[in-house]
Amino acid sequence: MIPLSYFLILSIILFVLGTIAFFIKKDLITMFMAVEIMLNAANLAFITFARSANSLDGQVIVFFIITVAAAEAVVGLAIILLIFRQKKTIKSEDLTLMKG
Amino acid sequence: MGHFLFFLLAIICVGSVLGMIISKNQAYNALLLVLAFASLGGLFGLLDAPFIATVQIIIYAGAIMVLFIFVIMMINLRLGLPPEKKKWTLYFSLGVAVVLIVELILSVKGAFSLFENSSMEKIGGPTDLGRLLFTKYLYPFEITSILIIAALVGAIVLVKKKEKE
Numbered sequence: 001m002i003p004l005s006y007f008l009i010l011s012i013i014l015f016v017l018g019t020i021a022f023f024i025k026k027d028l029i030t031m032f033m034a035v036e037i038m039l040n041a042a043n044l045a046f047i048t049f050a051r052s053a054n055s056l057d058g059q060v061i062v063f064f065i066i067t068v069a070a071a072e073a074v075v076g077l078a079i080i081l082l083i084f085r086q087k088k089t090i091k092s093e094d095l096t097l098m099k100g
Numbered sequence: 101m102g103h104f105l106f107f108l109l110a111i112i113c114v115g116s117v118l119g120m121i122i123s124k125n126q127a128y129n130a131l132l133l134v135l136a137f138a139s140l141g142g143l144f145g146l147l148d149a150p151f152i153a154t155v156q157i158i159i160y161a162g163a164i165m166v167l168f169i170f171v172i173m174m175i176n177l178r179l180g181l182p183p184e185k186k187k188w189t190l191y192f193s194l195g196v197a198v199v200l201i202v203e204l205i206l207s208v209k210g211a212f213s214l215f216e217n218s219s220m221e222k223i224g225g226p227t228d229l230g231r232l233l234f235t236k237y238l239y240p241f242e243i244t245s246i247l248i249i250a251a252l253v254g255a256i257v258l259v260k261k262k263e264k265e
Contacts, residue, residue, distance in 0.1 A: 033120065
């Protein structure tokens, strides 16, 4: 049996990599993908704890997270498409509308 | 066998996320992310969550990433992305990453002892999960359907508005 702590450590690594990708990447789509990676790292942690507690509640919460992530991806990608139509760019550096 | 599968899937997953950080091409990024999500699905299977593993592969690696690839094709940046000039984000993100990793490990350390005496009996598959969804989590389940309708209508309204003008 694989120790459950390995899964938790993998979840931490994935979350941190997602954070790094979010800061380093400059185009909105890849930044959005980094958010999805962080969500998946959280899912992995939830399932690990569900396994250790022998309870299905964690899996139900992961089910809800996946559903919310799908809804979030639809709206987010629509917004990115709208930004591209109006500004002709999806680089976060060029979007300075709210810069003081 | 279990250890071998775990390390194989973990290496594929972390490797494809690292490749996503390094690569500049958005289409390759999306395909690497499909690989990462599929291997995460395998890891969920290793944790005795067969239904979530299937959902992960169908919805994440299938539906959501296909949506990403569609949008990448619609946007089609011919020029590609020019190299980044500012380097401060790299150092900033590495600093944030170090702080975050220390914090997460400290907060998770207490859970490791919890794992050692956890019983390893089989927990349920789709049947038990479905029963739980329609009894204990009935209201969240119904609210999720409203959320999906709202997201659907919202996305259509957002994209449609431009075409009328």
